[in-house]
Amino acid sequence: MTKPLILITNDDGYKAAGIRDLARAVSAIGDVIVVAPDGARSGAACAITATIPVHYSGPYEELLQCGEQVYACSGTPVDCVKLALEQIVPRKPSLIISGINHGDNASVSCHYSGTMGAVLEGCMKDIPSIGFSLWLKRGESYEQHPPCADTLAAIATLCQRVIEAGLPADVCLNINLPVADSFRGWRVCRQARGRWSAEWAPAGNPHVRDRYFWLTGQFTDLEPDAADTDFAALRMGYGSIVPITIDMTAHSAIVQIERLK
Amino acid sequence: MTKPLILITNDDGYKAAGIRDLARAVSAIGDVIVVAPDGARSGAACAITATIPVHYSGPYEELLQCGEQVYACSGTPVDCVKLALEQIVPRKPSLIISGINHGDNASVSCHYSGTMGAVLEGCMKDIPSIGFSLWLKRGESYEQHPPCADTLAAIATLCQRVIEAGLPADVCLNINLPVADSFRGWRVCRQARGRWSAEWAPAGNPHVRDRYFWLTGQFTDLEPDAADTDFAALRMGYGSIVPITIDMTAHSAIVQIERLK
Numbered sequence: 001m002t003k004p005l006i007l008i009t010n011d012d013g014y015k016a017a018g019i020r021d022l023a024r025a026v027s028a029i030g031d032v033i034v035v036a037p038d039g040a041r042s043g044a045a046c047a048i049t050a051t052i053p054v055h056y057s058g059p060y061e062e063l064l065q066c067g068e069q070v071y072a073c074s075g076t077p078v079d080c081v082k083l084a085l086e087q088i089v090p091r092k093p094s095l096i097i098s099g100i101n102h103g104d105n106a107s108v109s110c111h112y113s114g115t116m117g118a119v120l121e122g123c124m125k126d127i128p129s130i131g132f133s134l135w136l137k138r139g140e141s142y143e144q145h146p147p148c149a150d151t152l153a154a155i156a157t158l159c160q161r162v163i164e165a166g167l168p169a170d171v172c173l174n175i176n177l178p179v180a181d182s183f184r185g186w187r188v189c190r191q192a193r194g195r196w197s198a199e200w201a202p203a204g205n206p207h208v209r210d211r212y213f214w215l216t217g218q219f220t221d222l223e224p225d226a227a228d229t230d231f232a233a234l235r236m237g238y239g240s241i242v243p244i245t246i247d248m249t250a251h252s253a254i255v256q257i258e259r260l261k
Numbered sequence: 262m263t264k265p266l267i268l269i270t271n272d273d274g275y276k277a278a279g280i281r282d283l284a285r286a287v288s289a290i291g292d293v294i295v296v297a298p299d300g301a302r303s304g305a306a307c308a309i310t311a312t313i314p315v316h317y318s319g320p321y322e323e324l325l326q327c328g329e330q331v332y333a334c335s336g337t338p339v340d341c342v343k344l345a346l347e348q349i350v351p352r353k354p355s356l357i358i359s360g361i362n363h364g365d366n367a368s369v370s371c372h373y374s375g376t377m378g379a380v381l382e383g384c385m386k387d388i389p390s391i392g393f394s395l396w397l398k399r400g401e402s403y404e405q406h407p408p409c410a411d412t413l414a415a416i417a418t419l420c421q422r423v424i425e426a427g428l429p430a431d432v433c434l435n436i437n438l439p440v441a442d443s444f445r446g447w448r449v450c451r452q453a454r455g456r457w458s459a460e461w462a463p464a465g466n467p468h469v470r471d472r473y474f475w476l477t478g479q480f481t482d483l484e485p486d487a488a489d490t491d492f493a494a495l496r497m498g499y500g501s502i503v504p505i506t507i508d509m510t511a512h513s514a515i516v517q518i519e520r521l522k
Contacts, residue, residue, distance in 0.1 A: 045307035045339075046372045048476055053464035055473045075476075076308075078373070082460050083474065108385050110509055111307045112339070124369050124456065161521050170454070171511045173518070186522045190510040193431070195385065199343050203314035212316045213344065215309055215336075243518045245511035248371055249451040250432045250504040257434070257504045260422050261447045 004094035004163050006030040007122075009080045010101065011041040011114025014072045017142055018100035020065060022132060025152040027066035029160050030094065034063075035084035037114075038072040042103075043215075044114030046121065048082075049075045056083060077118035085125060094163045096122035099132035102142040106135065106176045106230040106240060107194035107221065116174055116244070123172035123246050128162050130173040135234050140179065150183035154239065158186070167243075174242040178234050187238040192229035193222040265355035265424050267291040268383075270341045271362065272302040272375025275333045278403055279361035281326060283393060286413040288327035290421045291355065295324075296345035298375075299333040303364075304476075305375030307382065309343075310336045317344060338379035346386060355424045357383035360393035363403040367396065367437045367491040367501060368455035368482065377435055377505070384433035384507050389423050391434040396495050401440065411444035415500065419447070428504075435503040439495050448499040453490035454483040 006026055010019045014036035023032050035056065037044075058071035071088060073080045081096060098118040105113040115131045122129030132155060134142060147155075158175075167173070174191075178184075196217040203212035221231050233240035267287055271280045275297035284293050296317065298305075319332035332349060334341045342357060359379040366374040376392045383390030393416060395403060408416075419436075428434070435452075439445075457478040464473035482492050491501035 040312060043309040043311040045305075045309075045378065047306045047308040047337075047375075048304035048373050050304040050476060051301060053466065053473045053475050054461075055464075055466075055469075057472070078306075079476065082476070086459075086461050087472075087474065108507060111381055111385070111507065112309050114308075117306065120372055124372070126456075158521065165521060168511070168514045168517055171514045171518075174509075188515055188518045188522065190512065190515070191508055193508075195387075198347075200315075200347050203316075205314065205316075208316075211318070211348075212314045213348065214314050215311060215340065215343070241518060241521075242509075243511040243514040244509045245514070246369060246372065247452055247454075248435075248503075248505045248509075250429070250506035251451065253429045253432045253504040253506070254449055254451070256429055257432075257449045257502060260419065260426065260502075261449065 004030040005089060005091055006032050007084055007089060007093040007096045008032060008034045009036045009077055009098050009118045011037065011044050011077045012102050013037050013039045014070055018102055021146060021152060022097060022100050023068050024065050025155045026159050027068060029156055032068035033089055034068055034070040035073055035080045035088055037077060037080060038074055041076055041114045043112050044076045044117055045112050046078050046117040047076045049079050054079050054083060077114040078121045081118050081121040093127055095159060096127050096129040097159060100147060101133035103133065104135035104176045105133040105174060106234060107192040110174050110191060119172045120246055123170065128167045130162060130175060133176050135176050135178050145179040147177055148181055151177055154183045170246050171243050174244045176230055176234055176240045178237050180237060184237045186241050187233035188241045189228050189230050189233050191242050192231045195220050195222060265291040266350060266352055267293050268345055268350060268354040268357045269293060269295045270297045270338055270359050270379045272298065272305050272338045273363055274298050274300045275331055279363055282407060282413060283358060283361050284329050285326050286416045287420050288329060290417055293329035294350055295329055295331040296334055296341045296349055298338060298341060299335055302337055302375045304373050305337045305378055306373050307339050307378040308337045310340050315340050315344060338375040339382045342379050342382040354388055356420060357388050357390040358420060361408060362394035364394065365396035365437045366394040366435060367495060368453040371435050371452060380433045381507055384431065389428045391423060391436060394437050396437050396439050406440040408438055409442055412438055415444045431507050432504050435505045437491055437495055437501045439498050441498060445498045447502050448494035449502045450489050450491050450494050452503050453492045456481050456483060
């Protein structure tokens with residue numbers, strides 16, 4: 001019997017530790033094809049490449065772990081999904097997964113995330129799609145604190161269930177994982193209200209005096225006492241699952257906006 | 262009395278015709294500062310610049326139309342908003358507007374839009390924010406079919422009302438405009454379900470044989486008979502106003518997703 005096809009991508013590049021972990025985690029439940037950016041695309045969101053051609057290379061046999069095919073793409077994570085679906089995969093994937101991102105994509109950070117850009121694209125193509133990100137604190141690296149074996153097994157189980165049951169129309173999943181020695185469980189939750197501030201650090205270009213800045217920033221959870229948000233789940237040591245919709249309409253605001261006309 | 266400050270950006274660059282029209286349209290109702298990309302950033306979505314410094318230049322006096330200050334920024338539309346708010350504007354803007362984009366951002370195209378990326382960023386910073394895009398058919402250019410004077414006046418009136426009344430928390434507006442000789446009115450609507458397909462055209466790189474592609478594509482409205490979508494409004498000749506939320510949670514799917522655990 002043909003195994004389900006699983007397409008994997010990320011925004012940290014095809015050689016990232018997180019994508020290797022994700023490919024290994026799901027290799028037993030499907031045929032795996034990796035089509036990921038040829039380098040880091042952090043903060044790529046749903047960006048697409050409009051002004052230059054996009055190309056891909058591979059498969060890279062030296063990156064083989066469990067029989068998966070690995071391709072590198074010059075574009076964004078969204079480009080990777082679009083190109084894979086039309087030009088690379090031999091049949092329609094049963095699942096698209098993205099990550100494991102080196103850093104969280106909880107709360108409003110989901111908007112900037114290339115990891116989640118790929119997931120939204122998969123959802124727009126009507127394929128069940130899930131993003132996985134690791135919640136690292138400042139100074140922690142993915143390589144020092146990779147997801148434990150328990151967590152990788154829980155990812156595989158969840159992917160298997162999504163392949164079997166599907167996801168609601170126009171809905172994909174944004175999953176964040178705490179650093180932990182064992183897997184405590186999943187919590188289905190909503191996106192926390194949050195805000196980034198203090199976002200620019202002087203870049204100190206020696207050739208010109210000012211006006212060069214590095215993007216940085218501090219995140220504030222605006223609902224620190226809420227129990228049903230993604231950050232609340234993470235703080236309690238659970239993996240957070242936020243169902244995300246590609247319908248951006250604020251349906252409950254339509255009546256109020258009518259009054260502006 | 263101090264006039265309200267209006268921050269304008271776009272994804273077509275600080276010299277685009279659309280941003281000039283938008284600045285002129287609102288110059289009577291506020292003090293205007295333009296902080297826009299130094300070149301085209303079409304399809305930039307909510308992307309941020311994470312790996313290199315971002316810088317800005319200006320004000321450019323030669324671009325003055327009605328007293329507005331114009332700055333150019335090396336980053337994405339989201340970077341422009343973040344940088345403007347922390348480093349450029351003299352006080353908190355009462356309104357952020359983006360556009361007028363040379364092409365529509367209706368239905369799911371909203372996800373890829375740099376125009377709307379800037380608007381979502383403004384909303385995340387708790388400032389009323391609106392994106393404007395012009396629905397051009399294939400082969401039509403903004404320069405040949407700019408918004409008529411009536412439409413620009415309607416934009417100014419709407420902006421004035423949003424400055425006075427504000428917008429609901431976590432909600433911004435995605436506005437698309439039809440090409441028309443007169444302004445027919447606004448329709449408040451929801452994002453149409455839609456799909457892009459046939460997205461890659463061979464790029465014909467003479468140095469390598471294949472695997473180079475231009476991103477292109479055909480859009481299909483999946484609800485052509487619905488009366489309450491943005492594309493329905495545009496087809497009837499109205500300006501479409503879709504309230505957009507920065508909360509991506511699919512609240513109605515939470516119970517169903519619980520069953521996956």
